[in-house]
Amino acid sequence: MPSEGAVFTAWIVSLLLGVVVIVVVALLLAAILRTVRQIDAAVAQIWVAGQRIANNTVHIPLLHETNRVAGLILERAGGIDGAAAQIEQHSGVCPSCPRCALAPGGVVR
Incomplete structure (x- = not known):
């Protein structure tokens, strides 16, 4: 013990x-x-x-829609640019342009 x-x-x-x-x-x-x-x-x-x-x-997913709309605007802007170039070209060779432009069916060519 x-x-x-x-x-x-x-x-x-x-x-x-x-x-x-x-x-x-x-x-x-x-x-x-x-x-x-x-x-x-x-x-x-x-x-x-x-x-x-x-x-x-x-908002990043909304950029796809923005890009689509920007593409449409670019297409329209190209058309406007082409029409403006035609107007500029026509005004250089046509001294009576207002009468030509305002005549019936008077489309600037």
Whole structure:
């Protein structure tokens, strides 16, 4: 049978080891909590940036319609440019252009 002093020493050593383990676990939990807070702050910044990107890019699909309309405008502008060139050419060779242009069926050619 162990002596009373040996039992007392075993209890003290066990209690001290328990305290050391508890302190180490508490420090590790504090480090985990600090890391979790840092990750949460970074995720919040990423979320805000993602929302800003989404707000700035929400209209991109409408660019297809804009491109289509711009193509139609370009086609019409080409026709207008051609007609203006014909008018300019005709006005250089026809001294009575207003009468020619206003005559029945007077299409500038």
